[in-house]
Amino acid sequence: MAIILQLLFTGLGIGAVYALVALGFVLIYRATNVVNFAQGQFAMLGGYCMVITTVDLGLPYWLGILITLVVMAGFGAIFNLGVYYPLRHRLFLPVVISTIGASILITNLVLGLYGPEPMTLPGVIDFPGVSLGAVFLDSQYLVIIAVTLILVVLQYFFFEHTLVGKKMQAVSQDKEVASLLGINVTGMIMLTFAYSAVLGGIAGVLVAPILFVSVGLGAQIALKAFAASIIGGFGDVPGAIAGGLIIGVAETLGAFYISVPYKDAFAFILLFAFLLIRPQGIFGEKVSQKA
Numbered sequence: 001m002a003i004i005l006q007l008l009f010t011g012l013g014i015g016a017v018y019a020l021v022a023l024g025f026v027l028i029y030r031a032t033n034v035v036n037f038a039q040g041q042f043a044m045l046g047g048y049c050m051v052i053t054t055v056d057l058g059l060p061y062w063l064g065i066l067i068t069l070v071v072m073a074g075f076g077a078i079f080n081l082g083v084y085y086p087l088r089h090r091l092f093l094p095v096v097i098s099t100i101g102a103s104i105l106i107t108n109l110v111l112g113l114y115g116p117e118p119m120t121l122p123g124v125i126d127f128p129g130v131s132l133g134a135v136f137l138d139s140q141y142l143v144i145i146a147v148t149l150i151l152v153v154l155q156y157f158f159f160e161h162t163l164v165g166k167k168m169q170a171v172s173q174d175k176e177v178a179s180l181l182g183i184n185v186t187g188m189i190m191l192t193f194a195y196s197a198v199l200g201g202i203a204g205v206l207v208a209p210i211l212f213v214s215v216g217l218g219a220q221i222a223l224k225a226f227a228a229s230i231i232g233g234f235g236d237v238p239g240a241i242a243g244g245l246i247i248g249v250a251e252t253l254g255a256f257y258i259s260v261p262y263k264d265a266f267a268f269i270l271l272f273a274f275l276l277i278r279p280q281g282i283f284g285e286k287v288s289q290k291a
Contacts, residue, residue, distance in 0.1 A: 002134035006135050006136065012249060014251075017148075020203040021199070021225035022225040022243060025225060026235055026237055028196050031168070032189060035099070037103055038100075038218075041106040041200075042076070042199075043201065044106075044204055045071075045204065046202065047207070049071050050208060069198055076194035077194045083099060085186075103222075120209075125140070127139055147206060171188040207221065234284065239284065
């Protein structure tokens with residue numbers, strides 16, 4: 001029983017990271033009807049930004065986090081202007097291809113600057129963790145779960161109880177009607193990209209002490225986060241969170257009981273099963289097909 005609890009705790013920790021990146025996928029999709037396949041690179045950039053500020057420059061950890069959040073918000077806005085905005089009136093496919101191209105460009109730029117060697121980032125807390133009986137609660141996983149819970153609560157409050165949040169929701173539901181109501185649709189979409197980049201950056205900062213920082217970090221997280229958003233019901237915010245946690249637990253249990261080398265495959269096996277049994281996802285609504 002203790003082993004199962006230990007695996008569940010670890011799975012929830014890594015699943016929370018997938019959930020944060022999946023939230024970025026969902027928020028951008030709801031605002032633009034476009035899948036941003038560079039969302040994982042936001043996480044990678046967040047990790048590298050923390051390494052530069054705290055390890056290379058020796059700045060305090062809290063200051064490194066603050067700088068990283070500001071940098072990622074700015075990068076998200078620039079990404080919107082350079083990748084999405086020029087193609088906003090085009091069909092779905094060209095915009096998606098542009099995000100894929102942007103992700104490749106970002107990855108290769110970072111590879112050229114820092115090389116393929118993984119970089120280490122110390123955890124937020126110095127002590128290793130606490131023990132509850134036979135279950136060891138690693139401090140970094142505790143931080144990941146706590147930060148994710150706080151962000152989910154703050155996000156709910158922001159979207160439900162602030163004017164800007166309600167404007168962003170209005171844009172995600174119907175851009176034309178929102179524009180007729182006097183809402184700055186372009187500004188709200190830019191804000192969505194900035195916020196999604198911040199979410200990705202936070203995910204990268206949280207997972208970096210566990211997985212290290214490398215050019216492959218973005219793709220590693222993004223693929224599972226994308227699968228999580230589909231499992232939860234693409235476009236559904238609670239579904240993205242649930243999907244991320246499910247994948248985190250599934251891959252942790254699969255790695256322990258079946259095979260560690262095939263750990264990354266369990267997320268996609270689960271995705272394939274959902275596509276066969278419940279293609280609309282956990283919280284998605286079934287769409288009737290026309291004859």
